[in-house]
Amino acid sequence: MLAEPQATSADLLFDLSGIRVRVSAWFWLAAGLLGWNVCQSFALGDQRLLLQMLVMWIGVVFVSLLVHEMGHALAYRNFGQAAHIVLYHFGGLAIPEIWGRRHLRPVQRLLVSAAGPLAQLFLAVVIIGLLKVSGYQVPFPIPAVGSLLGFNEGRGYTSPLAYAFFDFMLYVNIFWPLLNLVPVPPLDGGQIVREGLLAVGVADGARIAAILGVVAGGLVAWWGYARGDHFLGIMFAMLAASCFQSISAGNTPWRRWN
Helix, strand or coil: CCCCCCCCCCCEEEEECCEEEEECHHHHHHHHHHHHHHHHHHHCCCHHHHHHHHHHHHHHHHHHHHHHHHHHHHHHHHCCCCEEEEEECCEEEEEECCCCCCCCCHHHHHHHHHHHHHHHHHHHHHHHHHHHHCCECCCCCCHHHHHHCCCCCCECCCCHHHHHHHHHHHHHHHHHHHHHCCCCCCCHHHHHHHHHHHHCCCCCHHHHHHHHHHHHHHHHHHHHHHCCCHHHHHHHHHHHHHHHHHHHHCCCCCCCCC
16 A cells, blocks of 8 residues: 555656656545545535645645655655655655665654655745744634634635645644654654664564554544544554554555655
8 A cells, every 4th residue: 555656657846956756647546535525625516616626635735745745755864765656546665775785774864754754844934934924814724723823813715715825734744744754664754763773772672563554543543533633534544453463464555765
């Protein structure tokens, strides 16, 4: 599920800061399906506005995931290991060019794993800062936190597209990286836990991280189903099941890269 997909002639290929990027043709469809319901809720039956919202959502997901994977790839480069990026139906991967030949230390691997979500959260902070300086309300994805921080104060938006753009950007660059930091292998949070345990000398760190992944994944799956987010529930249920299977088989699901 999390492996690199096969290349096709329909893939988009380009370089960014010397890093090769491949966007699978299925990425665009998956992003559109993922945003269909939220775009419908914004469009309120206006089909033209729905199409505009959907194109904007796909663009936001593309830029946000590219920022995430660039964080991983640049961290790899900082430690002397080249990497390329693949965006596909399940998100993105930053893949070392020479797998297995250059072994980073656990602390370095931890920093590589953390660089992706931190890059997205930094982007969100920049957006929030620009909105506050401009005097606009901040559509924070966690309403209670937004109210506590005073993000509801300020000017409203005259354009529904402008409001939706900032809502999408903050949702994808705050809520998604926070979910990615849940300690469930092979998400970034699970890799951070594993590498942190190995860095402090816990030899069985991979197995402990997998056990924690079963618990954390099960809790997030239950939370997703409880709030009606069936995609989230299914995804974390599958991740928790993968962790459980890895414990039984005596291995761990780490070949996801980042």
